[in-house]
Amino acid sequence: MSALLEALxxxxxxxxLLGEQPLALPTxxxxxxxxxxxxxxxxxxxxxxxxxxxxxxxRPEYSSNADLLLSTRRLDTIVDYVPGDxxxxxxxxxxxxxxxERVRAGGHRLTPxxxxxDVSTLGGVLAAGLSGPDRQKRGPVRHHVLGMxxxxxxxxxxxxGGRLVKNVTGFDLHRLYTGSRGTLxxxxxxxxxxxxxxxxxxxxxxxxxxxxGLLTRCANLRALESEPLAWTMENHGGPWRLHVALxxxxxxxxxxxxxxxxxxxxxxxxxxxxxxxxxxxLRDLEAAGGWGEARVLTRPSRLSAVLRKLDEEEGLQITAQxxxxxxxxxxxxxxEVSSERQVERLGELRQILTPLGARLEPRTVQAQAHAELxxxxxxxxxxxxxxxxxxxxxxxAQFRSPSFPGRRA
Numbered sequence: 318m319s320a321l322l323e324a325l326x327x328x329x330x331x332x333x334l335l336g337e338q339p340l341a342l343p344t345x346x347x348x349x350x351x352x353x354x355x356x357x358x359x360x361x362x363x364x365x366x367x368x369x370x371x372x373x374x375x376r377p378e379y380s381s382n383a384d385l386l387l388s389t390r391r392l393d394t395i396v397d398y399v400p401g402d403x404x405x406x407x408x409x410x411x412x413x414x415x416x417x418e419r420v421r422a423g424g425h426r427l428t429p430x431x432x433x434x435d436v437s438t439l440g441g442v443l444a445a446g447l448s449g450p451d452r453q454k455r456g457p458v459r460h461h462v463l464g465m466x467x468x469x470x471x472x473x474x475x476x477x478g479g480r481l482v483k484n485v486t487g488f489d490l491h492r493l494y495t496g497s498r499g500t501l502x503x504x505x506x507x508x509x510x511x512x513x514x515x516x517x518x519x520x521x522x523x524x525x526x527x528x529x530g531l532l533t534r535c536a537n538l539r540a541l542e543s544e545p546l547a548w549t550m551e552n553h554g555g556p557w558r559l560h561v562a563l564x565x566x567x568x569x570x571x572x573x574x575x576x577x578x579x580x581x582x583x584x585x586x587x588x589x590x591x592x593x594x595x596x597x598x599l600r601d602l603e604a605a606g607g608w609g610e611a612r613v614l615t616r617p618s619r620l621s622a623v624l625r626k627l628d629e630e631e632g633l634q635i636t637a638q639x640x641x642x643x644x645x646x647x648x649x650x651x652x653e654v655s656s657e658r659q660v661e662r663l664g665e666l667r668q669i670l671t672p673l674g675a676r677l678e679p680r681t682v683q684a685q686a687h688a689e690l691x692x693x694x695x696x697x698x699x700x701x702x703x704x705x706x707x708x709x710x711x712x713x714a715q716f717r718s719p720s721f722p723g724r725r726a
Contacts, residue, residue, distance in 0.1 A: 321361070321385060325352065335369070340386040346466075346474065346505055352387055353472035353503065356715055363387050363470075363715050365499035367410060367438030371445045374610075374680040375498045376718055377687040387503060389440050395419055396506060397480060404463060406480045406508040409440025425511040428455040430596070432604035440504040446496025449600050450547035450562070453640035458495060461510040465491035467502040470711045480508040493706070500718050501710045515564035519574050520592035520599075522585040523559045528552075528628045531559045532621045535639055537580045543573035549599055550624070550637040553647075559639075562596045602636045603645060608652025608681045611663060613644040615675035620644075623675050630666070645680075656685040663690060 319339045322332040330348045332341045343349045356363045364376055364383035368390055376383075393410035400423040407416055413434035417427045430449035431437050437447075443465075448458045455461065464478025477490035494502055525531050531550060538548070538561070547562040561581060563573050578586070587595050615623050620642050627633055627646070634647040646666070651659055659682045667677045679690050711717060 324355070335386055338383065338386050340388055342388055342391055344391045346392070346468070349387070349389070349392075349468050349503060349505065350472040350474065352385070353468055353470060353715075356385065357471045357713060360713065361385055361715070362717075365389070365440075365444070365503045365716070367441030367444075368412075368436050370433060370436045371441055371447070374687075375445050377682075377684040378718060381684065382718075389503065389505065390438060392440075392505060397508075398423065399481065400425065402481050403511040403513070404481055404508055405511055406464075406506065407439055408506050409438060409443075409504045411439050413437045413439065413442060420511055421514065424514050426514045427509070428461055428512060429458045430600045432601045439507055443495050443507055444497060444499050444504055446498075449603070450549055450596075450638060453548050453638065454544055454546045455512065459492045462491050462495055463508040463510055465494055465504060465508070466506040467494060467504055469502050470713060470715045474505075475502070478508065498718065500707060500716045502716075515570075516566045517564065517570040518589060518592040518596070519563045519570070520585075520587040520595040521561045521563070521574075521577055521581055521583040522587075522595075523581045523583045524556050525559075526556045528557050528624060531557050532624065534559065534581055535621070538577065541576050541580065543576050545577075545640070547596065547599060548639045549602075550639055551602060551635060552628075553602075553634045553636075560595070560599055562592070562599065609648040609650065609659075610680040611646045611648070611666070611682075612678045612680055613646060613670060613675050614678070615642045615644075615670075615673065617642040619674050623670065623673050626669055626673060630669070646677075651682065656683040656689070659683060659686040660689045 322339045325332055325341055328351055330341055330343055330352060332339060334340065341352050343352060353363065361384045362382065363385050365387050366372060367388060389409040391410055392408040395407045395411060397406040398419060403425060405416060405420055413431055416439065417434060420427050428451055429442065429447060430451045431442055431447055443458065443462065446458065464480055466474065466476050468474055494504065523531065523534065543563065545561050546564045547560065549560045551558050561577050563570065563577065565573060613623065617640060620637065620639060624637060627635060632649060634649065636645040648662065651662060663677065663679055670677050679687055707717065
């Protein structure tokens with residue numbers, strides 16, 4: 318055991334080694350504060366985490382640039398669930414599967430619908446700013462965070478927002494913390510807005526060998542008044558498949574299904590539990606690729622042009638969220654090549670996508686490739702403002718990431 322873990326153990330804080338990295342495992346907020354105060358005093362670089370399922374792309378430097386990993390996985394209590402108000406408050410270490418099971422019994426649906434919910438903690442999902450395919454209907458995850466409790470770099474506790482919709486006042490700092498990837502604070506607790514669980518679910522699928530026909534159908538789907546829960550195009554080495562997931566109640570739901578059937582002419586129409594299972598499979602496509610993944614962001618209006626261009630490239634597996642302009646690319650075999658080759662291949666794709674108004678971000682590639690590719694993000698809008706926020710909230714750079722655009726630890 319490392320000297321740092323031995324010192325923490327004397328304060329009653331458990332820990333272990335993750336590879337060669339010391340990992341602190343506090344069981345309550347007081348212990349989190351104690352870890353951060355020691356780090357603040359001794360100049361220890363801390364990397365917050367949950368179960369670590371997103372470290373490879375959120376904080377790829379974790380194995381070489383952190384003195385201490387700080388996990389909130391043992392802060393796993395559901396603090397409050399108010400069915401009448403449609404809100405849930407839980408500690409950061411609760412898994413998304415745990416939360417979904419709790420609210421399902423009360424007739425609610427949790428958003429976002431993230432891949433691998435059994436190993437994704439609430440804190441990790443919010444820190445990553447992760448949305449699922451249900452963003453098509455629900456919007457991004459930060460829109461549903463009502464409030465947070467966080468620990469700042471010196472151990473100070475801070476609260477933003479509230480637990481109930483009617484109690485949310487003040488500056489929306491909790492939306493700033495969402496997506497900050499552990500570079501501003503440690504998330505301890507969050508309150509979420511929930512959605513009523515629909516009575517009826519339908520999942521429709523259209524498969525075609527050529528992309529062009531499905532893009533025409535997508536253009537016609539946009540003209541409909543129905544609002545899909547999810548709207549996803551994917552090609553994982555075979556024909557192109559277009560998925561439309563619908564939810565609703567009674568006659569209105571059936572009218573939506575008929576409208577989509579008329580435009581999509583689907584080969585598969587699944588209902589009830591079969592539709593739920595198909596949606597879960599769609600959700601889990603986000604984590605199906607493994608090593609060699611990248612994310613592409615663009616405007617929905619430009620998505621068809623981006624897909625046509627990527628369809629010309631060999632060896633890409635593509636999952637595209639048609640309603641909000643996000644794609645996941647999987648490059649089979651990229652995880653086995655050198656970081657230099659990873660940089661070269663992703664650089665080639667960036668050169669193709671940038672003129673189309675699309676931005677490519679590496680995900681599951683080697684840490685060295687992340688570091689070399691991060692420089693291309695140094696011209697992002699409002700980057701100076703983001704740096705100023707980091708300096709204000711983390712003046713000693715305890716949480717700072719060298720992969721953050723324009724920064725070095």
